[in-house]
Amino acid sequence: MDRTAAAGVVVRPFRSGELPRLLVGAGPRDRFHHVERSGMHERGEATYLVAWDGDLPCGRGTVFHRSRYEQVRQVLGDVPELNALEAIPRGVGIGSRLVAAAEECATALGAHRLGLAVERGNVAARRLYERLGYVEWEHGDVVDRWLERDESGTAIREHADLCGYLVKELTDR
Ligand SMILES: CC(C)(COP(=O)(O)OP(=O)(O)OC[C@H]1O[C@@H](n2cnc3c(N)ncnc32)[C@H](O)[C@@H]1OP(=O)(O)O)[C@@H](O)C(=O)NCCC(=O)NCCS
Structure with missing residues (x-):
């Protein structure tokens, strides 16, 4: 896919009943991710954004409706937070489109900012x-803790990644 073809990609929030389509051909890691994030979406904790190339998912990102970092909530309150952005293929504009959709989502939630953690490396x-x-904000790094899972979804290792925390002011939109 090149940038021209990527123009036909549709980015939108997860829709109820769409999980089986997301799981077709997905590997174990992606399967767990889709199940977890669509569940958060349906419980109203997050908005799960999916990029579609026709019937095929080609990107995703989750907007947590409030930051999952206590240290961020203490400073910024219930700021929405973009998490686990991914695009396949990379470098053709899908990631940028997902970020734009995440910002629209944050604005629709009534927020004036969107935050995200990005691993130092x-x-x-x-x-x-x-x-x-x-x-980057001025309040130091955050530690992204996440569980690596095996094919059955069982947690096998806990990761703790040091991340910078970035914020965008959305008030000019
Ligand atoms: C980061 C990511 C979501 C960006 O999505 P994308 O669709 O490649 O982004 P776009 O095409 O809109 O923009 C490309 C830009 O992304 C950046 N980029 C990040 N990782 C890249 C990669 N592996 N290949 C190409 N570009 C990459 C570059 O800065 C590039 O800038 P350029 O256009 O000036 O070269 C995507 O590269 C990806 O899935 N990376 C792996 C997962 C990840 O690191 N997620 C971020 C977690 S904080």
Whole structure:
């Protein structure tokens, strides 16, 4: 897919009943992710954004309706937070479209900011966020704790990734 073809990609929030389509051809890691994130979406805890190339998912990102970091909530209150952004293929504009959709989602929630954590070593993703107007806050790093799971969904390892925290002010929109 090139940037021209990517123009036909549709980015929208998960729809009820769509989970089986997301699971077709998905590997164990993706299967768990889709189940977890669509569940959060249906419980109203998050908005699960999916990018579709026809019937095939080609990207995703979750907007938590409030940051999952206590240290962020203490400073910024219930700021929405973009998490687990991913695009396949990369570099054709799908990620940028998902970020734009996440910002629309945050605005629709009544927020004036969107936050996100980016791993210290993820230079390419950070460059994309900065290009899109995200700025690192002044309150230090956050630790992203997540569980790696095996094919059955059983947690096998806990990760703790040191991340910078970036925020975009959405008030000019
Ligand atoms: C980060 C990511 C979601 C960006 O999505 P994308 O569709 O590649 O982004 P776009 O095409 O809209 O923008 C491309 C920009 O993304 C950045 N980028 C990040 N990782 C990249 C990669 N592996 N390949 C190409 N570009 C990448 C570059 O800064 C690039 O900028 P450029 O256009 O000036 O070269 C995607 O690369 C990805 O899935 N990465 C792996 C998962 C990840 O790191 N997620 C972020 C967690 S905080």
